Amino acid sequence: MTKNKLRKKPTILITNDDSYSASGLRKLIKLMRPLGHIVVVASDQVMSGMGHAITIKTPLRMKQVADEPDYEEYVCNGTPVDCVKLGTQVVLHAKPDLLVSGINHGSNASINVIYSGTMAAVLEACIDGIPAVGYSLLDYNLDADFDHVDDFVVKIAQKVLAEGLPEGVCLNVNLPAMSDNKIKGVKVCRQSHARWVEEFDSRQDPRGGKYHWLTGKFENDDLAEDTDQHALENNYVSVVPVHFDMTAYKALVEIESWNL
Amino acid sequence: MTKNKLRKKPTILITNDDSYSASGLRKLIKLMRPLGHIVVVASDQVMSGMGHAITIKTPLRMKQVADEPDYEEYVCNGTPVDCVKLGTQVVLHAKPDLLVSGINHGSNASINVIYSGTMAAVLEACIDGIPAVGYSLLDYNLDADFDHVDDFVVKIAQKVLAEGLPEGVCLNVNLPAMSDNKIKGVKVCRQSHARWVEEFDSRQDPRGGKYHWLTGKFENDDLAEDTDQHALENNYVSVVPVHFDMTAYKALVEIESWNL
Numbered sequence: 479m480t481k482n483k484l485r486k487k488p489t490i491l492i493t494n495d496d497s498y499s500a501s502g503l504r505k506l507i508k509l510m511r512p513l514g515h516i517v518v519v520a521s522d523q524v525m526s527g528m529g530h531a532i533t534i535k536t537p538l539r540m541k542q543v544a545d546e547p548d549y550e551e552y553v554c555n556g557t558p559v560d561c562v563k564l565g566t567q568v569v570l571h572a573k574p575d576l577l578v579s580g581i582n583h584g585s586n587a588s589i590n591v592i593y594s595g596t597m598a599a600v601l602e603a604c605i606d607g608i609p610a611v612g613y614s615l616l617d618y619n620l621d622a623d624f625d626h627v628d629d630f631v632v633k634i635a636q637k638v639l640a641e642g643l644p645e646g647v648c649l650n651v652n653l654p655a656m657s658d659n660k661i662k663g664v665k666v667c668r669q670s671h672a673r674w675v676e677e678f679d680s681r682q683d684p685r686g687g688k689y690h691w692l693t694g695k696f697e698n699d700d701l702a703e704d705t706d707q708h709a710l711e712n713n714y715v716s717v718v719p720v721h722f723d724m725t726a727y728k729a730l731v732e733i734e735s736w737n738l
Numbered sequence: 739m740t741k742n743k744l745r746k747k748p749t750i751l752i753t754n755d756d757s758y759s760a761s762g763l764r765k766l767i768k769l770m771r772p773l774g775h776i777v778v779v780a781s782d783q784v785m786s787g788m789g790h791a792i793t794i795k796t797p798l799r800m801k802q803v804a805d806e807p808d809y810e811e812y813v814c815n816g817t818p819v820d821c822v823k824l825g826t827q828v829v830l831h832a833k834p835d836l837l838v839s840g841i842n843h844g845s846n847a848s849i850n851v852i853y854s855g856t857m858a859a860v861l862e863a864c865i866d867g868i869p870a871v872g873y874s875l876l877d878y879n880l881d882a883d884f885d886h887v888d889d890f891v892v893k894i895a896q897k898v899l900a901e902g903l904p905e906g907v908c909l910n911v912n913l914p915a916m917s918d919n920k921i922k923g924v925k926v927c928r929q930s931h932a933r934w935v936e937e938f939d940s941r942q943d944p945r946g947g948k949y950h951w952l953t954g955k956f957e958n959d960d961l962a963e964d965t966d967q968h969a970l971e972n973n974y975v976s977v978v979p980v981h982f983d984m985t986a987y988k989a990l991v992e993i994e995s996w997n998l
Contacts, residue, residue: 526794528791529792529858530790530852531787531789531791532853537941537949538949538950538952539947540948540950560952563938563952564938566936567936568940589865589982591984592861592982593792593819630998634998637998644986644989646986667990669983669984676823676826678827688799688800689798690799690824692798717998719985719990719993720984721985721986722984723928724851724981726980727928729981730928733909734926738893738894738926738975
């Protein structure tokens with residue numbers, strides 16, 4: 479358990495994967511500003527679906543776009559993971575007290591955690607020992623309404639600032655979309671075992687060349703009640719503790735028995 | 739445990755993240771050809787460090803470059819994860835019996851599994867219920883010598899074809915670089931807890947603009963003997979069973995106790 483010293487002004491690094499102009503990022507900045515010294519590093523492009531990509535073939539560029547008391551904002555050409563690296567190494571030259579990423583426009587529950595740029599930024603911070611939380615709203619609309627989740631977003635960030643997180647653990651928070659029903663509360667749960675079933679939309683360009691758009695539908699066969707999908711379907715906020723150790727410990731004995 | 743039916747000719751899908759021309763891919767194709775009907779889908783560009791990125795902003799294009807008895811090869815503009823999706827959905831219209839990815843030029847042991855395009859392809863297949871193995875050689879050289887690992891690569895693929903893998907589990911295989919010392923054998927192990935410490939190489943372009951190259955050094959503080967790093971440092975092949983459930987189960991109780 480890494481307890482953060484409760485200083486007057488914690489430093490909070492903020493990023494996302496929907497680019498610097500996304501309303502989800504603007505909302506998150508607004509909610510975090512009262513909590514500390516804010517440093518935003520976000521991409522100039524939409525980086526959805528970038529997973530844990532890093533930029534190694536092209537140079538990274540970054541420019542400062544805001545410099546106010548307790549508020550710095552930078553825009554760069556990198557992925558969400560690059561944003562975390564630039565934020566800690568080039569801007570802060572130190573670890574922030576908290577990294578928050580999002581608020582993503584669309585779910586990062588279940589298997590989406592694997593594809594998500596929002597959660598990749600969170601994992602990257604976690605690898606570096608920085609307490610980190612990713613927030614995603616179950617609404618892909620660019621004009622999504624975030625006001626109904628304000629209290630949950632702030633409360634979770636405050637809790638992590640106060641308590642820290644277990645070593646090697648970060649949080650994947652998903653928030654129900656605005657609806658007529660009030661959010662019932664928060665459930666701490668596991669990642670549901672679902673998957674995307676791809677359907678390529680294959681077309682022909684004006685010159686006769688074939689091309690394919692990746693589409694797909696989400697299929698969740700995991701009907702247990704301790705999952706993030708179950709919590710969200712029942713109008714709870716889901717909080718999944720996530721780690722970066724991908725070892726399937728339960729399979730070690732079986733694979734060892736192969737005597738390779 | 740998904741046991742594959744032992745048919746005369748299993749279908750083996752092959753991809754990588756170093757592009758279609760990489761010698762590691764050519765070696766893997768050569769080793770797999772005697773084992774079944776081979777379908778290769780590889781990228782036309784180097785996709786190292788792409789993590790689990792998918793292509794959703796631009797259309798995917800793919801062309802067939804080889805059509806021989808029991809051998810088909812396709813080149814596309816996608817990421818390693820896209821290659822798996824195109825291979826199963828557009829080329830095969832079915833699940834292959836095995837997905838192999840690599841042989842990567844460079845280590846994917848320890849935390850590298852998170853950044854690796856090679857292993858992202860393997861995880862993608864695993865999510866789809868396809869037995870899958872990623873191979874990486876601890877030599878970044880494009881002309882790396884792979885001949886000393888032939889037997890290990892083939893034996894592991896044959897074993898997975900014969901036995902299948904536990905549900906939701908794939909294999910991350912790392913192979914020592916060629917040296918004067920003979921490889922001692924195979925160790926089934928866990929992912930070591932290491933990380934990359936970034937160092938940006940910041941420069942100025944001819945017009946005075948600042949840019950940053952991402953560099954870093956690998957730091958392994960995990961000195962236990964049951965890790966992939968330990969196996970590799972002692973000249974063993976490391977085999978880590980990997981899964982895509984990123985829930986930190988051990989942290990569930992603690993986070994629950996926060997009563998969010």
